[in-house]
Amino acid sequence: MFRKYLAGALLALLAACGAPAPGALDIDRSIQAKSQNSRVEFIVLHYTSTGNEASLKILSQLNVSSHYLITNDPAPRVYQLVDESRRAWHAGVSEWFGRSDMNASSIGIEIVNHGREGGDWEPYTAAQTAVIGALLQDIIRRHQIKAINIVGHSDIAPQRKIDPGPLFPWKQLAQQGIGRWYDEARAQEYQREFLRDGLPDMAWVQRELQRAGYKVAHSGVLDKASRNVIAAFQMHYRPALYDGNPDAETLAILKALP
Known part of the structure; x- marks a missing residue:
């Protein structure tokens, strides 16, 4: 009884002080600080090792995810499975330029590709490559991502990962101004x-x-x-x-x- 009385008294006191009810804060967002940038610093490319339907199910329903999934349809479809403002679970234990916990500051892109089967690597289609380039250019522009920070899963986790594999079109993308290449x-x-x-x-x-x-x-x-x-x-x-x-x-x- 005493606890109920005390709780009621506290609520009455807050009401008397003009305190807003939970969820009713009036926040003024009309002024934005000049000194800020995106939390996104990296883009990590992956292949799914399976087909369209299985990839979509795994990345949307199981304990792994990515921000985007690009299918291998003749006209590839792009799914956004995680909002860019949120953390997707795609990188795992990884490191790049001394930065770990890559999930916290990266956008993950999964591409439907079976990787290596029976010793042979599945090539990425021309249509997929065009979609990958367009998506990367859009993300880079919006988040001002440096060329050195566009990487494959194997770059950031070389002891346990080999995706997106040796057939990923890094050079072709670099010729479009996407990512780092050498002289x-x-x-x-x-x-x-x-x-x-x-x-x-x-x-x-x-x-x-x-x-x-x-x-x-x-x-x-x-x-x-x-x-x-x-x-x-x-x-x-x-x-x-x-x-x-x-x-x-x-x-x-x-x-x-x-």
Whole structure:
């Protein structure tokens, strides 16, 4: 009885003080601060490893999600499954340029593609590539995302992920001004230099991979983890061969990467 009396008295006191009821705050939003920008800093590209119907079900009903899903229909359909203001669960344990918890500041785009089946990779269709480019350009424009922060899942989680795979059209997108690419003429010069003078040691390779954004241990040893990072780099920038071997062409591209 006393508790009911006390609660009633408090409500009466709040009413007397003019306190608004919960949910009835009058917030003035007419003035916006000049010093602000988007919370979105990264875009992460994925493939779904399954077809349209299964991809939509998994990403909308299970314990994983993405902001967008692009189908592989002849005229690809784009689903927005999570509002850009909210966090989608697509990146998992990941890191880029020392930033972890990538879900908190990224937009995830899943593309319907089966990835690697029986040793062969499924290509992305021309229609999908056109839609991917248009969607990326729109997101980049609205959030002012830097080229270095448009990445694949394998770039930010090279120890456990290989999507969007070596057939993803990174170079074609870069030719449209989307994402980062390297100076090809300079890479050729560096490759000739490495073939003539020998390859840098692994300590140099690991430092350069970190400069490029990748998480890599500074062991000075070509261990399995370092090979995984090199393979992820190769799938992005030298997809013809992604064996994790730090050869002259790979290291020349790495050195030529801005």
